[in-house]
Amino acid sequence: MSNPGSIFQQGENCWVSSKATFATPLIDCANYYKALHSSIAKAKHSIFIVGWDIDSRIRLIRGEDEANSEAPSVISDLLAWKAEQNPDINIYLLRWDSSLAFFAQREMWAKEVWDEKTPDNVETVLDDTIPMGGSQHQKIVIIDDEVVFSGGMDVSTNRWDTRDHPVESAERDGPDGEYGPLHDVQAVYAGPLVKDFAELVRWRWLRVAESQPIDIRQDAKNSLEDGIPEAWPDAYEPWFEQVECALARTIPFMDEVEPVQEVRNMLLDLINQAQRVIYIENQFTSRQEIAEALNRRLKECPELNVIVVSSYEPKGRFECEAFWASRIEFKKILFNDVDTDRIIMSYSSITDEQGRAAYKRIHSKVMTIDDNYLVIGSSNLSNRSMTLDTEIDTVMYGNTEHNRRYIARMRDDLLAEHTGRTVEDTAQLMQQDNPARAIIEGQLAHGYILTQVNDEIFTDQPSDNLFRSLSDPEEPLIAMPTLDGQSMPVRNPRRRTIMIGIGVLIIAILGGLMFWASQSISWLSADSINAFLEKSRGTYFALPTVLLVYLVGGLLFFPVTVLSIAVAAVFGPIWGPVYGILGALLSSASMFGIGKLLGNAGLKKIGGPKVEAVDQKLKQSGVVGVAAIRMLPIAPFSLVNLVAGISSIGLFQFLAGTFLGMFPPMIAKGLVGDSITQIFRNPSPKTISYLVGGIVLWGLMIWGSQKFARWYQERKQSQKAKSEECVA
Incomplete structure (x- = not known):
């Protein structure tokens, strides 16, 4: 018409x-x-x-x-x-x-x-x-x-x-x-x-x-x-x-x-x-x-x-x-x-x-x-x-x-x-x-x-070029054949698919780099680290050596538990935990700083509101929340440091929570590490009992931290509910 x-x-x-x-x-x-x-x-x-x-x-x-x-x-x-x-x-x-x-x-x-x-x-x-x-x-x-x-x-x-x-x-x-x-x-x-x-x-x-x-x-x-x-x-x-x-x-x-x-x-x-x-x-x-x-x-x-x-x-x-x-x-x-x-x-x-x-x-x-x-x-x-x-x-x-x-x-x-x-x-x-x-x-x-x-x-390029075929196409960029001999255009990828793909790619790259480092860097192994620490024992360079090991290990995502046990094995159940917690704090601060730079560069935006909600919970829970996270082996040490930097929590809160959450388990790891060393040097019921006691203590601290974290969260929620009732 x-x-x-x-x-x-x-x-x-x-x-x-x-x-x-x-x-x-x-x-x-x-x-x-x-x-x-x-x-x-x-x-x-x-x-x-x-x-x-x-x-x-x-x-x-x-x-x-x-x-x-x-x-x-x-x-x-x-x-x-x-x-x-x-x-x-x-x-x-x-x-x-x-x-x-x-x-x-x-x-x-x-x-x-x-x-x-x-x-x-x-x-x-x-x-x-x-x-x-x-x-x-x-x-x-x-x-x-x-x-x-x-x-x-x-x-x-x-x-x-x-x-x-x-x-x-x-x-x-x-x-x-x-x-x-x-x-x-x-x-x-x-x-x-x-x-x-x-x-x-x-x-x-x-x-x-x-x-x-x-x-x-x-x-x-x-x-x-x-x-x-x-x-x-x-x-x-x-x-x-x-x-x-x-x-x-x-x-x-x-x-x-x-x-x-x-x-x-x-x-x-x-x-x-x-x-x-x-x-x-x-x-x-x-x-x-x-x-x-x-x-x-x-x-x-x-x-x-x-x-x-x-x-x-x-x-x-x-x-x-x-x-x-x-x-x-x-x-x-x-x-x-x-x-x-x-x-x-x-x-x-x-x-x-x-x-x-x-x-x-x-x-x-x-x-x-x-x-x-x-x-x-x-x-x-x-x-x-x-x-x-x-x-x-x-x-x-x-x-x-x-x-x-x-x-x-x-x-x-x-x-x-x-x-x-x-x-x-x-x-x-x-x-x-x-x-x-x-x-x-x-x-x-x-x-x-x-x-x-x-x-x-601005340009002397001809109009018929690769950029035009990608930016100003007449037809879908990708089409798949169908059973009837026709073709069906492929949809634009969903935003969620894109983000999952990026996440998988980043994890694959990090995993590949870590595998390459473990195979190519001769000194990046527990035996090499032990040998390196042994050379500094009893010298003025003991503490700087431990700090350097934690700093480099943190950047390479090396497991902090292995480092802590190695330091305890070399420096004993007293100085081992002391040196270990200082090294852990230095590594935490350095990765926190890197996370802060990355967050400001746009990772907070990629994370979206769900990450923002977790960020707010972390910020509200403060020192105790960080301590609880540190006691629970839920994520790699360096990854937690990196994510904390991206979040809104302050550096002082983060380091204080790290100290409270890591030092008690560090003592248990010290007993375990020292016991392992003593078993190799002088195997006896006494050294074996120290090892068993250290492992039990370590497990009890993890169990206790879970209990404490749950109690603390319930207590905060209860206080919040009472406050809202009073306002109402």
């Missing part, structure tokens, strides 16, 4: 054609997050959030808005507040699972973090159904089945910025510190279109979650006759009214789901409708098919101008050689045999009056075709967005004079931001015979300006 006047063809270039009673673009993240905060705070029935990322740490509102709001500003606090305030509300979070490639920006243990921070009526699921190499790239939020947000923005790190995009901003603070200006576009809709989004989101949810179908609310106000819904965000008046819309998707072949390339078909069809101005702003422009379609239309329509706005410099080698190298080829195809005054392929930058420069990062996915069509979506002009990622673009058609006027306003507003002009001045320039040349000429100094891209300064 096609809508009269529009090019929308369901099943060809779109999934559904519908209408939005109201629609408003939300330009740049400060506006989107503010609007999202407002709608979430108003929610009464349900909230669905689907995204490439959903980061629990993000502050949605800042400044006066944050100071004056009764609702929390951080999204995890906001959703927890909403869920506790209204136990009948259901909140569903669907986030892409695979995140290893984005370790520095994304929360590694997202599900566990959300489960820990929110009540039971907030359910989090990680989507692992995407084929290898692809990503879940749709960004959708639905409130009460009455309001939907969709476009290019996730609730993620390094996204927030205001429309003026200052060169420096303390509020632009990400995991790696301050980031530069970033531009993006989302939109909010009400009306029948919301039901279509609600159907799409529920389909995605049921593919991953183990739950019953979730009905769309029957009494939701999302018909053409309904007014502005209650959950519509404050401070954002509708731009479009009764506007015809279409939803175009990209869905890859996954788990026998039929692939869909509606986005690709829609963009090609839209380009063929252009007469005067095509405006594009997009994160990536690497799809040569799109460049060919633009060039062909430029040749067919002599009055047509094309304006493309993207980013200046690539982030990392993969982006450079995959997308920037491809943009060189995209530009060549676009400009081929066409008057260059009719085309701008540009980036937006600023050099302020203090001489500070900044380049605006473009993350939006927007296209306008004259004043007839406006696309706000999630799709880049890349291979992966056309075939491999899950995408959703909303296309609005200028079915009335009012809506056509606002499509033109959207284009002019965006160009005004990128060129430092007013919307009114930009609108006048766009009416000239050659709007592309007019918009790039006469730009003012010390404001944002558009400049033609020159990607050869």
Whole structure:
């Protein structure tokens, strides 16, 4: 079925054609997050959030808005507040699972973090159904089945910025510190279109979650006759009214789901409708098919101008050689045999009056075709967005004079931001015979300006290279043959699988190194250590020798029990334990320091909230907890030291607990070690009884430490319960 006047063809270039009673673009993240905060705070029935990322740490509102709001500003606090305030509300979070490639920006243990921070009526699921190499790239939020947000923005790190995009901003603070200006576009809709989004989101949810179908609310106000819904965000008046819309998707072949390339078909069809101005702003422009379609239309329509706005410099080698190298080829195809005054392929930058420069990062996915069509979506002009990622673009058609006027306003507003002009001045320039040349000429100094891209300064690689095949593929990276002779794409590995694999790899490497050391280092054996210690006995170097042995042994994960028995065997039942505990404390402190460095470098993040919970228990139990752990042979000595350094416990607490937990068993080990030596030198019932007594004492101390640790934990829990009763 096609809508009269529009090019929308369901099943060809779109999934559904519908209408939005109201629609408003939300330009740049400060506006989107503010609007999202407002709608979430108003929610009464349900909230669905689907995204490439959903980061629990993000502050949605800042400044006066944050100071004056009764609702929390951080999204995890906001959703927890909403869920506790209204136990009948259901909140569903669907986030892409695979995140290893984005370790520095994304929360590694997202599900566990959300489960820990929110009540039971907030359910989090990680989507692992995407084929290898692809990503879940749709960004959708639905409130009460009455309001939907969709476009290019996730609730993620390094996204927030205001429309003026200052060169420096303390509020632009990400995991790696301050980031530069970033531009993006989302939109909010009400009306029948919301039901279509609600159907799409529920389909995605049921593919991953183990739950019953979730009905769309029957009494939701999302018909053409309904007014502005209650959950519509404050401070954002509708731009479009009764506007015809279409939803175009990209869905890859996954788990026998039929692939869909509606986005690709829609963009090609839209380009063929252009007469005067095509405006594009997009994160990536690497799809040569799109460049060919633009060039062909430029040749067919002599009055047509094309304006493309993207980013200046690539982030990392993969982006450079995959997308920037491809943009060189995209530009060549676009400009081929066409008057260059009719085309701008540009980036937006600023050099302020203090001489500070900044380049605006473009993350939006927007296209306008004259004043007839406006696309706000999630799709880049890349291979992966056309075939491999899950995408959703909303296309609005200028079915009335009012809506056509606002499509033109959207284009002019965006160009005004990128060129430092007013919307009114930009609108006048766009009416000239050659709007592309007019918009790039006469730009003012010390404001944002558009400049033609020159990607050869970043790379001379051809676009057809290994980086592109990995970063911007058209097909899944790995596919397995099936019994019917077809092929099934292999899914992206689950985050849990990745982490288990990393853990197994680390253990295998450590085990291999220890085996290699035991076979290759002649002095790393009990006999060699005994001989080395024997040479120092009775000299001034006895204690330094023991300390050196413990220090090196700790770094090589050599068993501390073997060291303790060896030291006792050489230095006797008195000085052996004394030297041993000093060596153990030195080894503990050194490995603790290494653990502290590793923890600060990111191992705490890899460990996730479960490790954090253990960390908190260790910190709360303090000296006694460490002593109990030391008495129990539950993990290698050096590993405990390393993990303690990664944790939040203090060095003094750790060493004090180590002393209390190790010195009593050290005395028992001293008796055992000395008894072994005496048996070899002078076997007798007396020396054998010392050995048996030492082993029994050692066992009793382990048993006693278990009893004591259990009693101590029960006592603390009892005290905590009494304290809570008193507060209640």
